[in-house]
Amino acid sequence: MRLPISRLGLGLLLPLVAMWPAAAADVEAGKADFKKCALCHTTEAGKNKIGPSLFGIVGRKAGSVENFNYSEAMKNFDHTWDAATLDTYLTDPRATVPQTKMIFPGIKDEKERQDIIAYLETLK
Template sequence: MKKIFLMLSVSVLAATSFAATSFADGDADKGKKVFKKCKACHSVDQGGKHRVGPNLFNVFGAKAGHKDGYKYSSAMADSGLTWDEATLDAYLKKPKDVIKGTKMTFAGLKKDKQRANVIAYLKTLQ
């Protein structure tokens, strides 16, 4: 019984360690390529105009739902979220699970590595 518990503990620690380092392993260049899926709705240029979705320049570390000149859903504006690695990862995986009532219709990025890469790319847009 102790051996099984130890093996489970090691597995949980390994999974937790992977999750904690997956963001650091993101590749911004690859993330820029994955971001092409997002460009139909989002611009990323400094001072760029909003499209169907808000401009995402300087989004990392920003409060969700508070970019000037964009009409957010009340769910997004009232979410109280800050766009950090964990929040972006969860949102990019399945937006409607994180913010019920979001206007974003994108189903999400299912692959962990793609999300880590997009997050790395968004962090360069400061």
Template sequence: MRRLLLATVLIAALAGCGQGETQAPSSSSTAPVAAQGARSPEEIQAALAALPGPYATANYEAGRRVFAQCRSCHTINAGGQHRVGPNLHGVFGREIGTAAGFNYSQAVQNADFAWDAAQLDHWLANPQTFLPGNRMAFAGVRDEEQRRDVIAYLMIETAPQ
């Protein structure tokens, strides 16, 4: 019920955004997505479809909701500030523990790999067993499908444009 209400509010907000433009948004079913950022629903669909393997069929909206668990500690925009955790912009392909200006734990500093979907999936399933001694105070995302969705969301939202 609350979710339905939220969707209604977002659609209403989106409708409000359209003022001053000559063309109305083309579709309403994915409208809440567009209210979140600069990308249109069509751009998000195209970005999703271009992702590798199972991520191409992930649920972007669900991934965005899972990321609500990370948001208090992580920003994802370019040049975003570090919070309790480092800014995650450009994290895919980046060596672990190398966001400039963030003070990582020794465990992370000692680790040696670049982030890809598989590594992130293991990290998020259980951060403590994946890399004992790290400082990410987070229980993890136990549900495999939720991890797929949040990883797809991150692949799109942390990608340098």
């Protein structure tokens, strides 16, 4: 048996679905997921590894950590790191900043990226 769905009913339902909140980011899961980032990055202020320290990254201009040798591409990436920019970059670093030194292929799983970004937002 098929239940009829009127166009009116569907028209009322779709906006509600669009407003439904996405799964909340999990800071603790992000901290655990960050372990793969920790191979090259530290969360300690003023300490760099192969990659720059990610302490205070949210709100910071890209390519601006002192005493880190960025690629020209990253130095010229005229953005401030926020959740949206981090999400784009973490999805595919080389597509976002061609010629970046970061060789990491990216994180395809959206939930994992959101969790890591939520964790990065706590590093202040």
